[in-house]
Amino acid sequence: MFAARPIPRSSRTVRSGRPCRASLIALLMVLHGLPATAQTGLRPSIAGTTSPTPATPEQLKQREQELEAARAAQKAAAEAQERLKADIATLGEDRGKLNQQLIDVAAQVRSVEVRVGEAETRLRGLDGREQDLRSSLESRRAEVVEVLAALQRAGRRTPPALLVRPEDALQSLRTAMLLGSVIPEMRGRAEKLSTDLGELVAIRKTIATERDKLATDRDKLRSDQTRLAALVEERQRKQASAEKDMEAESARAVVLAQQIDSLQGLITTMELDLKSAAKAASTASLQGVPINSRPDANALRNPGRKAPAIAFASTKGMLAFPVNGTKIREFGASDGAGGADKGISLAVRAGAQVTTPCDGWVVYAGPFRSYGQLLILNAGGGYHVLIAGMERISVNIGQFVQTGEPVATMGTTSQVASILATNVSQPVLYVEFRKDGTPIDPGPWWAANEGEKVRG
Incomplete structure (x- = not known):
């Protein structure tokens, strides 16, 4: 920033069609980053030259009010927490209502995540445009001063007496000719500066509005x-009461996983050697839903179901991604190590909510090799869905989960080393579908648009 030059006063106004002096002064002030009202007598303060003064009674009163407001907010938060606990406890008494609440709130979270992401993208564009305009105006500081000074000089000058001497008349003619060529150019430059500043002000207003909306959504x-x-805590509490040996089963699953090298070996071992997973696999075989030529998505509205409402093979074109994200690796693409990807990879937001794309039974939930936290669902009919790369999983082995139910959350960095996403700074979720132990292309299962996605 540079210091504002003193501006001589003048009682004359600029002719009609030219930018007025007051407007240009305000323009200059905005360019300098000063309030538009600060047009004269600028006195920058010098840090460290004033000694701290004791708080006035008004300041003390304001601090007391702020403290009282903080205490009231804390009390309100505590009361809200107690109401939430009571509400959740009531829901916990009805499994169907609890499941429906889980699915509904998870959907709300993902919806708000989308809005937050879109708002952040818009703000990045607006911030970039604002910076470009500020840089452009900053580079034309000298031009602003030149235009302003020229207009002020033109406003102060009085017309010479044309009949005093011939030399005066000639000088007057030359001046008129010069102004006739300079003023249009000056006007154009001033108008360009005014347009840029107007756009800058409008962008700042838009940014402020977007930031308010973003804060509300956050x-x-x-x-x-x-x-x-x-x-989720209530759901898992009820699950734990039903499965007394859940912790021991989970610990045994992790130990077994450390002894296995392949995903298929993990699935087979879990479904044969682990009681909870074996029970889930057996239930998946016994309660498999027959393939429907025209599946009814309304069947997913029953929150009390304990088996898939629609056969996995019949859900082609109906499933939603488990998380909001951008696909960065396709099925069959090179994995960077001479092989091909057996699933898809999605770049997602840090802390994003992960939900199940389909109904199924959990046959593994825990860390595995280079996949980070891995979740494996038995969807019935020989199909398995593998989801990897999360930071925390919130379901247990043997548990039946419904479409759209929250099952995990993402961390802040990529946890899936095997996808070699070296150029991705955000977390990455890996999704793989298998049929009878063989990876298959999940593409046909994903919905073409939001309106066609299966939601519980």
């Missing part, structure tokens, strides 16, 4: 995530 996201965490 507040809602935090609120929804708090409720979702409480619902």
Whole structure:
């Protein structure tokens, strides 16, 4: 920034069609980063030259009010937490209602995640445009001063007496000719500066509006995530009471996983050697839903179901991605190590909510090799769905989960080393479908658009 030059006063105004002096002064002030009202007598303060003054009674009163407001907010938050606990406890008494709440709140979280992501993308574009305009205007500081000074000089000059001497008349003529060529150019430059500043002001207003909306959505996201965490905790508490040996089973699963090298070996071992997983696999075989030529998505509205509402083979073109994200690796693409990808990879937001794309039974939930946290669902009919790369899984082996139910959350960095996403700074989720132990292309199962996605 540079210091504003003193501006001589003048009672004359600029002719009609030219930018007015006051407007240009305001323009100059904005360019300097100063308030538009600060047009004269600028006195920058010098840091460290004033000694701290004791707080006034008004300041003390304001601090007391802020403290009281903080205490009230803390009390309100505690009361809200207690109401939430009571609400969740009531829901926990009805498994169907609890499941429906889980699915509904998880959907709300993912919806707000989308809005937050879109708002952040718009803000990046707006911030970039603002920076470009500021840089452009900054590079034309000298031009602003030149235009302003020229207009002020033109406004102060009085016309010479044309009949005093011939030399005066000639000088007057030459001046008129010069102004006739310079003023249009000056006007054009001033108008360009004014247009750029007008756009800058409009962009700043838009940015402020977008930031307000973003703050509101983030507040809602935090609120929804708090409720979702409480619902998940209640769901797992009830699951734990039903499966007394759940912790021992989970620990044994991790030990077995450390002794296995391949995904198919992990699936086979879990479904044969682990009681909870074996029970889930057996149930998947016994309760498999027959393939329907025209599956009814309304069958997914029953939150109390304990088996898939629609056969996995019949859900082609109906499934949603487990998480909001951008596909960065396709099925069959080179994996960078001489092989081909057996699934797809999605770049996602840090802390994103992961939901199940389909109904199924959990046959493995825990760390595995270079996949980070791995979740394997037996969807029935010989199909398995593998989801990897999460930071935390919130379901247990043997548990039946419904379409759209929250099952995990993402971390802040990629945890799937095997996809070699060296150029991706954000977390990555890996998804793989298998039929009778063989990886298959999941492409036909994904919905073409949001309106066609299966939601519980």
